[in-house]
Amino acid sequence: MAANIAGKKSSLTWAVHISVALLVLLWLFPTVGLFVSSFRTADQISSSGWWAALFPSEQNEVYRTGDPDENRVADGDMFVVTGNIFEGAGREIRAWGVSSKAVAAYQPGETAEMKDGESVTLQADGSYVWRGNDKQISGRGQRIFITATVPPEFTVDNYLTILFSGTGQDNMAKAFFNTLTVTIPATIIPIVVAAFAAYALAWMEFPGRALLIAAVVGFLVVPLQLALIPLLRLHLAIGIGKGYMGVWLAHTAFGMPLAVYLLRNYMVGLPRDIIENAKVDGATDFQIFTRIILPLSFPALASFAIFQFLWTWNDLLVAKVFLIDATGSTTVMTNQIVELLGTRGGNWEILATAAFVSIAVPLAVFFAMQRYLVRGLLAGSVK
Amino acid sequence: MTSLSLKNVSKSYGTVEVLRNIDLEIQQGELIVFVGPSGCGKSTLLRMIAGLERITGGELEIDGMVVNNVPPAQRGIAMVFQSYALYPHMTVYDNMAFALKLAGKSRAEIDTAVRAAADRLQLTEYLDRLPKALSGGQRQRVAIGRSIVRDPKVFLFDEPLSNLDAALRVATRIEIAQLKESMPDSTMVYVTHDQVEAMTLATRIVVLHGGNVEQFGAPLELYERPANTFVAQFIGSPAMNLLEATVTTAGETTTVCTTDGGEAVVPIASGASDADSNVKLGVRPEDLTITESDRFLVAATVEMVEALGETTVLYLKAQNGATSLIAKLPGIHAISRGTPIRLTAAPEKLHLFDNEGRSFLHR
Numbered sequence: 232m233a234a235n236i237a238g239k240k241s242s243l244t245w246a247v248h249i250s251v252a253l254l255v256l257l258w259l260f261p262t263v264g265l266f267v268s269s270f271r272t273a274d275q276i277s278s279s280g281w282w283a284a285l286f287p288s289e290q291n292e293v294y295r296t297g298d299p300d301e302n303r304v305a306d307g308d309m310f311v312v313t314g315n316i317f318e319g320a321g322r323e324i325r326a327w328g329v330s331s332k333a334v335a336a337y338q339p340g341e342t343a344e345m346k347d348g349e350s351v352t353l354q355a356d357g358s359y360v361w362r363g364n365d366k367q368i369s370g371r372g373q374r375i376f377i378t379a380t381v382p383p384e385f386t387v388d389n390y391l392t393i394l395f396s397g398t399g400q401d402n403m404a405k406a407f408f409n410t411l412t413v414t415i416p417a418t419i420i421p422i423v424v425a426a427f428a429a430y431a432l433a434w435m436e437f438p439g440r441a442l443l444i445a446a447v448v449g450f451l452v453v454p455l456q457l458a459l460i461p462l463l464r465l466h467l468a469i470g471i472g473k474g475y476m477g478v479w480l481a482h483t484a485f486g487m488p489l490a491v492y493l494l495r496n497y498m499v500g501l502p503r504d505i506i507e508n509a510k511v512d513g514a515t516d517f518q519i520f521t522r523i524i525l526p527l528s529f530p531a532l533a534s535f536a537i538f539q540f541l542w543t544w545n546d547l548l549v550a551k552v553f554l555i556d557a558t559g560s561t562t563v564m565t566n567q568i569v570e571l572l573g574t575r576g577g578n579w580e581i582l583a584t585a586a587f588v589s590i591a592v593p594l595a596v597f598f599a600m601q602r603y604l605v606r607g608l609l610a611g612s613v614k
Numbered sequence: 615m616t617s618l619s620l621k622n623v624s625k626s627y628g629t630v631e632v633l634r635n636i637d638l639e640i641q642q643g644e645l646i647v648f649v650g651p652s653g654c655g656k657s658t659l660l661r662m663i664a665g666l667e668r669i670t671g672g673e674l675e676i677d678g679m680v681v682n683n684v685p686p687a688q689r690g691i692a693m694v695f696q697s698y699a700l701y702p703h704m705t706v707y708d709n710m711a712f713a714l715k716l717a718g719k720s721r722a723e724i725d726t727a728v729r730a731a732a733d734r735l736q737l738t739e740y741l742d743r744l745p746k747a748l749s750g751g752q753r754q755r756v757a758i759g760r761s762i763v764r765d766p767k768v769f770l771f772d773e774p775l776s777n778l779d780a781a782l783r784v785a786t787r788i789e790i791a792q793l794k795e796s797m798p799d800s801t802m803v804y805v806t807h808d809q810v811e812a813m814t815l816a817t818r819i820v821v822l823h824g825g826n827v828e829q830f831g832a833p834l835e836l837y838e839r840p841a842n843t844f845v846a847q848f849i850g851s852p853a854m855n856l857l858e859a860t861v862t863t864a865g866e867t868t869t870v871c872t873t874d875g876g877e878a879v880v881p882i883a884s885g886a887s888d889a890d891s892n893v894k895l896g897v898r899p900e901d902l903t904i905t906e907s908d909r910f911l912v913a914a915t916v917e918m919v920e921a922l923g924e925t926t927v928l929y930l931k932a933q934n935g936a937t938s939l940i941a942k943l944p945g946i947h948a949i950s951r952g953t954p955i956r957l958t959a960a961p962e963k964l965h966l967f968d969n970e971g972r973s974f975l976h977r
Contacts, residue, residue, distance in 0.1 A: 502697060502699065504695040504696070504697045504698075504699035505699045505700075505701060505702075507664075507666050507693075507695070507699070508693065508695055508699040508701075508760075509701075509712075510665075510666065510685075510686050510687065511664060511665075511666070511686045511687060511691065511692065511693045511713075512687065512712055512713035512716060512760075512764075513686075513687030513688075513713055513716045513717055514687075514712075514716055518716060522712075523701060526703045527702065527703060
């Protein structure tokens with residue numbers, strides 16, 4: 232009986248482990264792919280997949296010896312051209328040849344005998360000796376085909392383009408800071424407002440409190456698209472217009488129901504005795520809020536902050552409606568990536584880099600605060 | 615001098631009345647224990663004194679001032695909660711200093727008060743710790759220390775020992791008793807459902823039941839002269855036995871006979887109207903003794919025997935199985951199950967209650 236239960240449990244554990252592993256892979260595969268691609272050139276992206284970029288690869292390359300007319304040196308009745316096919320970084324040569332029909336006919340160090348005593352010797356380091364008579368050592372240089380193992384090669388040029396040197400839409404620096412300008416106030420304002428509201432809804436007695444809580448729950452299920460146009464008309468009518476103020480207010484309004492709901496649920500679960508003790512100690516409601524409730528609600532505040540940060544950062548719709556005007560000077564990253572898709576649709580290296588720049592900050596925020604996210608969510612709703 | 619006075623205080627939630635017409639006069643320096651079964655309203659009454667529950671009827675006076683509508687902090691009270699209610703994010707020092715900081719005391723004043731209280735409760739070495747790093751007993755002491763620093767007129771304790779294990783409970787009970795002795799001028803109100811705490815700590819006990827005060831008096835008075843069958847059975851362990859009896863002779867002393875031929879002359883006065891009435895004869899288990907004589911109080915059959923060494927507890931059925939009795943005999947007795955025995959008790963240890971459960975002494 233006990234063994235049965237234990238067996239059941241362990242098979243379930245395996246199922247859990249396997250599904251977790253699958254989820255991790257599902258998330259990791261595209262993210263790592265994007266990350267790797269952002270460090271590759273356009274040619275590399277089009278010639279092989281990102282996974283190939285992580286390992287040394289075999290490539291066939293064509294080189295020419297130095298110009299015989301300038302470089303040849305007499306050696307008895309023969310002429311010799313010596314030199315190195317690699318001008319910059321070397322390659323690890325695995326095989327080579329002198330004809331396009333047999334590109335891998337010789338090993339490094341071997342000598343290729345051609346017609347009428349002409350010969351080429353290629354060493355592993357790329358140095359060659361081309362020997363032949365006057366007629367043979369003339370005209371253009373001898374072609375040398377090599378099969379080489381190329382180490383993984385990465386470049387930060389894409390990032391330089393996107394963040395610093397790019398022109399026009401290629402440069403995301405301004406959009407990056409615009410996004411920060413939208414996101415930080417749009418995260419802080421609703422938290423501050425919602426924390427006050429949540430305290431009142433959780434711990435202050437006033438008529439209509441239950442109705443207000445019900446209304447908050449009701450607002451949770453209202454899709455924000457319903458309110459876009461009326462809200463924009465309101466903003467235009469009262470003179471806020473399109474701009475940062477407008478988008479902050481819009482994000483605040485759209486984030487508020489969840490913020491109030493989460494925080495209120497968390498705060499109402501704090502021990503009543505602590506709050507009553509603070510009352511006996513002489514604390515006013517405001518002091519209870521600032522000295523007791525806020526510090527104790529930190530996990531819930533942090534978890535909502537992560538949420539709000541992530542979706543204001545990734546938001547396109549609200550920014551399009553309330554922020555971005557015809558001048559484009561207030562464009563955010565999501566919008567700029569959409570425009571990049573139009574202008575640089577074929578340049579995957581630019582798109583991948585732009586995408587990675589835009590997900591880097593949310594990733595950092597998420598990993599830095601994920602333990603609060605999990606704790607705050609559980610504490611707030613499940614209890 | 616009256617420190618705390620409740621005049622006709624009552625509490626109702628909507629139409630549900632949980633406390634009715636509570637009248638208590640508590641003198642300065644007394645330790646009053648509210649005791650009663652769960653749901654009797656004792657915690658509610660304490661919270662009303664603290665100002666955490668609104669008083670829906672009557673008047674509450676602290677030091678001669680009506681404080682019905684005064685917020686808790688200005689009533690001059692300090693409360694120790696059952697769960698300790700320490701602020702989990704503050705150190706022991708900050709926990710104790712919190713009220714004083716709110717009151718705007720100077721840094722030096724706060725430091726003196728906190729260190730004095732910590733010294734008194736042996737908490738000095740824990741001042742920098744967070745509550746989660748303390749044991750249950752230490753947390754309890756911090757909660758008490760937090761109330762001491764405020765130097766209140768009235769201390770309120772809401773079941774402060776119920777979260778502690780048995781050994782620690784005894785130790786902390788003694789600490790509280792010593793604390794009370796070292797502060798003879800402070801009034802304390804202590805809520806518990808544990809009658810041992812009540813008997814050992816209290817100057818006077820308030821027995822609450824169903825929203826009413828059943829009796830208010832010194833611990834031994836409650837034991838020796840319970841006002842009704844509820845108090846009689848609530849105070850004392852095991853509970854007092856109640857036998858069905860009939861008054862045969864009323865007068866200066868009352869003669870009663872139990873239904874199975876037992877008889878007793880009780881030195882309690884009764885009126886002529888009590889003659890032939892049905893009464894309850896109360897006798898505590900520890901007052902019963904076994905007798906062979908024909909002048910017995912009750913004949914019973916042993917149902918179960920608990921031999922504890924220092925005492926032997928007998929569970930008995932009497933009066934044709936209608937009445938369960940408990941007898942607590944000192945020492946070791948070789949009595950087996952099913953044995954019929956006769957029990958008697960000294961007449962002055964007997965209690966008489968009328969049909970409504972009121973004691974003849976308190977009519």
